[in-house]
Amino acid sequence: GQQLNQSPQSMFIQEGEDVSMNCTSSSIFNTWLWYKQDPGEGPVLLIALYKAGELTSNGRLTAQFGITRKDSFLNISASIPSDVGIYFCAGHGSNTGKLIFGQGTTLQVKP
Amino acid sequence: DTAVSQTPKYLVTQMGNDKSIKCEQNLGHDTMYWYKQDSKKFLKIMFSYNNKELIINETVPNRFSPKSPDKAHLNLHINSLELGDSAVYFCASSDSPNNEKLFFGSGTQLSVL
Numbered sequence: 001g002q003q004l005n006q007s008p009q010s011m012f013i014q015e016g017e018d019v020s021m022n023c024t025s026s027s028i029f030n031t032w033l034w035y036k037q038d039p040g041e042g043p044v045l046l047i048a049l050y051k052a053g054e055l056t057s058n059g060r061l062t063a064q065f066g067i068t069r070k071d072s073f074l075n076i077s078a079s080i081p082s083d084v085g086i087y088f089c090a091g092h093g094s095n096t097g098k099l100i101f102g103q104g105t106t107l108q109v110k111p
Numbered sequence: 112d113t114a115v116s117q118t119p120k121y122l123v124t125q126m127g128n129d130k131s132i133k134c135e136q137n138l139g140h141d142t143m144y145w146y147k148q149d150s151k152k153f154l155k156i157m158f159s160y161n162n163k164e165l166i167i168n169e170t171v172p173n174r175f176s177p178k179s180p181d182k183a184h185l186n187l188h189i190n191s192l193e194l195g196d197s198a199v200y201f202c203a204s205s206d207s208p209n210n211e212k213l214f215f216g217s218g219t220q221l222s223v224l
Contacts, residue, residue, distance in 0.1 A: 031211050042115070042201050042215025043154070086152055092211035098167060099211050101154040 006089050006102030013079055014110050021105040022073040023089030031092040032065050032072040033099070038085045046087075047074070079109050114138050117202045117216035124192055125224055131188045132219045134202030142166075143185035144203040144213065145177060154201070160185055161208045192223045 006023045013019060023032070031050055035043035047058050049065035049072060056063055062075045072089055089102040117134040124130050136143060144167075145157040159167035160179040174190045185202060202216040 033211055037152075041217050042203070043213075044215070045212055048212060088154065090211070097159075097208050098156055099213060104152045104154075106152075 004089055004091055004100055004102035006105055008105060009103065010106040010108070012108045012110065015079060015081060017079050019076040019079055019083075019107060020073060021087060021089075022071060023091075023102045024071040025091055025100075026070070027091075027093065028069040029091030029093055029100075030069075032063070033090045033092065034061075034063050034072070034074045035088045035090060035101075036085050037088065037104075043088055076107075079107075081109050081111050083107060084109050115202055115204055115214050115216040117200075117219055119219060120217065121220050121222075123222045123224065126192055126194060128192050129188070129190045130192060130221070131186055132200055132202075132221075133184070133186045134216060135184050136202075136204040136214070137183065138204055138206070138214060140204040140206045140214070141182055142205045142208045142210070143179065143182070144205075145185065145187050146201040146203060146215075148199040148201060148218070150198070158185075158187075159208065166208055189221075192221075194223050197221055197223045 004025050033048045034046045037043045047063040052069050054065040060077045086104045088104050090099050092099050115136045142161045144159045148154050157171050158177045162182050163179045176188045179185045199218045199220050201218050203213040
């Protein structure tokens with residue numbers, strides 16, 4: 001089945017640093033999304049990308065839909081303690097109607 | 112008002128028992144989902160219902176039976192619980208089956224002893 005490889009698996013950074021994480025797939029997706037999961041909560045949508053090459057920002061977050069439609073990255077600039085959590089990429093294929101999640105990147109921010 | 116609410120938050124039970132998790136959404140969405148998150152945080156879809164009709168049924172043991180009495184509710188009943196069923200179960204909703212913008216509940220942590 002379709003799989004997404006997300007890296008890195010975890011990151012431990014200093015407050016104020018920039019963060020980058022990415023997601024690759026062997027399959028093409030029509031939509032890429034990035035979700036964040038806080039401890040004890042469900043994932044919350046951060047950014048949705050709909051076109052190859054699209055670059056979208058949401059505050060300090062920037063995400064891009066890869067040209068090949070098989071990858072995406074998420075950048076977080078000037079990290080703050082509340083950025084702590086698990087970040088998931090997800091790909092949606094219109095032919096399956098399913099949202100496939102990556103394994104997640106656990107981010108820890110040291111004040 | 113919580114958009115997607117599921118109960119209970121925590122569920123601790125013995126092997127072999129039967130248990131249910133309830134989910135309700137007040138967003139007016141047509142589509143609801145159950146996802147399972149394992150100990151490695153991997154999220155995998157189990158079921159999806161659109162307007163009370165089952166549209167996605169992944170390879171899930173038939174001990175798991177979803178029920179959707181109306182489009183605002185999707186409950187999950189699990190029979191004969193096993194140790195491997197221990198996980199966090201998330202309910203989610205979207206306004207249509209092809210809308211990838213899912214709204215998740217806060218999860219039910221199931222521990223089978």
